[in-house]
Amino acid sequence: MLDYALLSALAAVVRTGSFEQAAQHLNVTPSAVSQRIKLLEERIGAVLIVRGQPCLATEIGERLCRHVDQVALLEASLRQSLPGLQHDERPVTLRIAVNADSLATWFIPAMAQTDGLLFDLVLDDQDHSADWLRRGEVVAAVTSHGEPVQGCNCHSLGSLRYIATASPGFVERWFPDGFDEAAARRAPCLIFNRKDRLQTIWLKEALGTEIRPPLHWLPSSQAFVDAALAGLGWGMNPEMLVREDLRERRLVALTPSLPLDVPLFWQQSRIVGPLLADLNRAVLNAARTLLTPSPAEA
């Protein structure tokens, strides 16, 4: 049987990055934390923390921390559904996978509509965020996967609309005769990371062929917009982020009539269902207000 006093020490060290801060967090001395970690490592038979600044969890340590988080969520969920149990005043931390563009546009307003929850967000591409749920590393995800992950409920959120945008100067230099295949092969394109396929998909839709333009790698939603504004390249930007720039002509759409709508889904673990009720409402509400309705819902 796992000793949760020891595990909570492990989780505190990993969360705070040091034995000292973990001790403050647990209201004990650093020595007590050190002894708990040592005992846990002896019992498990493996090193759980790489001592340093900051202290980091080993792979096994990480797995144990995730287990502690899940147990905490289950307990909080149980307390909510059994009114007889004493209420725990500590806020619950929810680990959620979300794509960067959702975070930069509509997800924070959803988070702000909840009360008494703490968030631990994991950033990943919308095509890969569901993998975090499958691995049990998050309790919910914003994903492009519409098929429910095992043990999860799935809600359609609508679509995040992307517009292929660039600065007027960039368009004048690289597309003087309009947007065509030959120019698209030469014009530098902005790409978020190696998982980002939006540009490829949109180019295929726009030109009917696969094109590999020269790439700038920019793993930040805001830097993506800034780079487009600076004339560094063209990129698929969320309409919500560039609406004002398009209106003021600081950015222009490469082909105004061809947005790319990426359908998004909210998948959340059923096992901590009661705990997520507030967040579910907030997410669906924010999505309804801020995202583009999917064709089936429109």
Add this chain to the structure above:
DNA sequence: GTAACTGTGTGGCGTGCGTT
């Protein structure tokens, strides 16, 4: 039979000091 008391073992913690 039961309650109260006592002795012992164990676990957890803090202090002080050494090590890196």
Add this chain to the structure above:
DNA sequence: AACGCACGCCACACAGTTAC
């Protein structure tokens, strides 16, 4: 400065003993 180790203290659980 941060962490680990040795040591001692304290609280608690449990078993054995005694008194009623």
